[in-house]
Amino acid sequence: xxxxxxxxxxxxxxxxxxxxxxxxxxxxxxxxxxxxxxxxxxxxxxxxxxxxxxxxxxxxxxxxxxxxxxxxxxxxxxxxxxxxxxxxxxxxxxxxxxxxxxxxxxxxxxxxxxxxxxxxxxxxxxxxxxxxxxxxxxxxxxxxxxxxxxxxxxxxxxxxxxxxxxxxxxxxxxxxxxxxxxxxxxxxxxxxxxxxxxxxxxxxxxxxxxxxxxxxxxxxxxxxxxxxxxxxxxxxxxxxxxxxxxxxxxxxxxxxxxxxxxxxxxxxxxxxxxxxxxxxxxxxxxxxxxxxxx
DNA sequence: TACCAGGAGAGCG
DNA sequence: CGCTCTCATGGT
Numbered sequence: 428x429x430x431x432x433x434x435x436x437x438x439x440x441x442x443x444x445x446x447x448x449x450x451x452x453x454x455x456x457x458x459x460x461x462x463x464x465x466x467x468x469x470x471x472x473x474x475x476x477x478x479x480x481x482x483x484x485x486x487x488x489x490x491x492x493x494x495x496x497x498x499x500x501x502x503x504x505x506x507x508x509x510x511x512x513x514x515x516x517x518x519x520x521x522x523x524x525x526x527x528x529x530x531x532x533x534x535x536x537x538x539x540x541x542x543x544x545x546x547x548x549x550x551x552x553x554x555x556x557x558x559x560x561x562x563x564x565x566x567x568x569x570x571x572x573x574x575x576x577x578x579x580x581x582x583x584x585x586x587x588x589x590x591x592x593x594x595x596x597x598x599x600x601x602x603x604x605x606x607x608x609x610x611x612x613x614x615x616x617x618x619x620x621x622x623x624x625x626x627x628x629x630x631x632x633x634x635x636x637x638x639x640x641x642x643x644x645x646x647x648x649x650x651x652x653x654x655x656x657x658x659x660x661x662x663x664x665x666x667x668x669x670x671x672x673x674x675x676x677x678x679x680x681x682x683x684x685x686x687x688x689x690x691x692x693x694x695x696x697x698x699x700x701x702x703x704x705x706x707x708x709x710x711x712x713x714x715x716x717x718x719x720x721x
Numbered sequence: 722t723a724c725c726a727g728g729a730g731a732g733c734g
Numbered sequence: 735c736g737c738t739c740t741c742a743t744g745g746t
Contacts, residue, residue, distance in 0.1 A: 449727055544728035550744065551727085598742025603729080640729050661727040681736070703727075 429486035435479045435499045441525030442474040448704050450650045451529055452539055452552045453559070453578075464559075465496050466532060467577045469568050484567040495530055503527070509694045515671035516698060519705035526704055528697060529650065533618040534611065535578040536651035537633070540643045541604050542597050550596075557595040562587060581611035603638025610636060626654045641684070649696040658687040658695045667706045 446454040446461055454463040460473030470493070471482040481493055494500060510516045543551050562583050563576035584592075585608040592601035610616050616636070621629040626648060633644035641660075648657035660683060668683050678686070691698040
């Protein structure tokens with residue numbers, strides 16, 4: 428039966444934390460709910476005890492695409508119980524039980540994280556809003572709602588000039604996004620194929636793209652393809668690992684990266700998202716005596 | 722004003 | 735391999 432509204436059972440699902448946790452950048456709060464675009468569909472989400480209600484702009488017969496995006500079928504308890512049983516992970520889970528990983532479109536995820544480097548989340552959101560407004564196709568929206576746009580295709584961005592991209596405030600990231608868009612649009616790399624490769628091979632293909640290093644590759648592996656063992660190490664995670672696990676030794680990035688490959692288990696990516704959220708939302712660590720100027 | 726932001730790439734020892 | 739520097743841009 429075709430309908431514009433659907434209810435998904437969703438225990439232990441903190442929708443607000445999930446949509447604002449830095450894995451996705453285009454959801455906006457609206458009347459107790461959230462409005463966004465998934466692929467080429469306008470979507471409104473609202474959570475109420477134990478479920479998520481979704482509204483779309485036109486009738487839909489098959490809702491699997493949204494269940495897949497939200498990962499509502501996931502055995503979440505199994506994920507939590509696979510975490511290492513240590514104090515940092517207990518604190519991180521205790522601070523925000525219900526934080527989830529979405530399953531995004533690979534191209535949108537890849538392009539978004541190319542634009543994320545040394546930018547704060549609010550600024551990433553601003554860049555992407557400009558990019559979608561200018562180069563994304565408009566999508567149907569229920570009457571009374573603001574216009575909404577699909578994420579621009581690689582083919583569309585491949586035909587845009589670097590100067591036009593820089594006008595979206597992306598700075599030195601513009602040539603990276605443009606070059607990667609051209610590789611994808613030309614068919615030289617098929618993003619859909621990476622889903623079926625071993626994670627290391629998929630990662631290697633992503634790192635070959637201009638503007639994509641280990642961190643951004645791991646974001647795409649985790650947030651788009653769902654490789655649960657991918658563990659993006661950014662500045663926040665690096666601080667978290669150093670403070671929580673190596674308070675005295677302070678290893679560098681390469682050693683920390685190797686640590687994450689074995690320590691956090693089969694759902695390391697989920698553990699990473701909990702540590703990231705925990706570091707970003709808890710009160711700042713006290714400044715050590717002597718580090719103060721005045 | 723100075724410093725920093727979910728990094729990547731190039732140059733160096 | 736591991737360190738350092740630069741690359742735009744906006745916010746505090």
